Amino acid sequence: MTTDVLTERAAAAPAAPAAPEPPTRRRRGRLLWLTWRQSRITLWAIAGLLVLASATLLWLHFSLQQMVDDLDRAGCHDSDSWSTINCWSLIDPIDRRSVVYTQWLQPAAAAVPLLLGMFVGAPLLAQEYERGTVRLAWTQSVSPLRWLGARIALPGLVALAAAGVLAVLMTWVWWVDIAHGPVAFDPPFQSFTYPVLGVVPVAWSLFALALGLLVGQLLRRTVAAILVTGVLVAAAHGLVRWTRPFFYPTVKEVVPLNGWQPHNAWLVDRGPVLADGRWVSTDSCRGHWERCASTTHSWIEYHPADHFVPIQLVETGLLVALTAAALALVFHRARRDGHALRATRRA
Template structure:
């Protein structure tokens, strides 16, 4: 049974090996280039604090390519589930070749188990190797960025990509088994996996562990890095408030000392359209603060393990559905 499964899977395995080799070469060259740039421009000053322009220049040089690499790595499990998982059982059901296998001495459960284990482990191995290569290649960028909880970075590092691969592959196999049409199963796998990838970061991830709360003083440094300043009467909202190497889940309105309502007239006088530096300097003198809810960097691996466990449970549920379907219905 293992030999038969391998012969059916060898074309996909060859394509995957070639793609993995090409990705390895690209990531190796990217990692070497990034390390050389980091050693030449940032290694000496990173501990004491580099000039803002130097750090921003390094991030700007590699931000786009790192984003693309992370997007590709997050998409790989879905593609493996669609092109490896969906036709695994659905293809045989559509062609009718499953009847020959079931007339042999191999039981239906064993036939399905060998397919799921052999090809599923291959999908997880490919994704795991890509994750290791990516983590090594963009390590210097991650050190400078110091934002491991960023949506793309979190989903493309650590243990969760392998869990995504297990879930997507089993999802593809279940879709093929239920729909019995490989093309329809392929589309359904991509759609469901994409829905999970869009929903989980915002709907599930912030609630794994209750966030901590702290007050941040809105000084010039904090305000200069804010993504937006919105004033509505005496209500001042600062977007993009950040803490070093932590995930700010949410931030409230700006308040004065001891939580008092800020002076709306003073805030209005600070707003100078087209003069961001003057606005920041004026607001920094108002002694404002904002309450933020955040996840500290020490919770990174607990979050990784929680999300990995969540996808492992979904994978197990889909596998049980496959076995129940093949025993009772078909």
């Protein structure tokens, strides 16, 4: 052997391996280092955005509280007094702050699940497969399933926790300052309001993350996985929005011809009630106006405001089930091993 070969070391230090430490606890803790090292940029980004969003929401809340106090002190208690110049000058900034919430923060928060799926879920496994590093990880002394669990768990749980904190703050500000504020009208079922309130945003984040993982594992191409995940999450959101009225039984009522659904309720459908008492759709009157001319009442089908929680729970259950299915598939495919080398050149 030549001198630059590492022989002398082995001779000088006969390896005296200490009794191996209990493997399970040790390895689990150690996988945490790897997954932290790999996802630390993502985690810092999530933390930074969460701090930014939380600060904005807190600022919004406390400045609105201050303004509402000023409004009360000025004697502008109800909308009758608001026509005075004095009250109007106090209302205007409240209005502008509320618009920040409804026009900017709500759409941004509604996009959070999509962004988490695209930029946290999709690249996570796609990149490992694309670079072949999954074979590096799987040929260490830990089992692929344990590696996968750790690899997913840290960024996944942190993203979910962040989504949860954001949902709590968004719901709180909406409830205290918007729904019960003096000016803003923002019914809970409105398009950008519903998906950022309550438990549904967390469920969507969970689902988008799992879907991103699965798509990344299937496609093994980071860019493609990001795009496909984005399309799929958006499509799923559209589908759920379309079927959402059927998540819970609606309330059907007959109201006078120009009557409306109760405050904050979600009108699903309405139509005229014919003279013989039949409920028909508005479309059926088209071209047969004489048939509908004599109606004095309308029927309405709606979800009252208190259906908000049951509908959210049904939607959450659905999404959690889909998440479980996607994760089961991811783990099943990882256990089946045999696809790590397939995408690569064989010689």
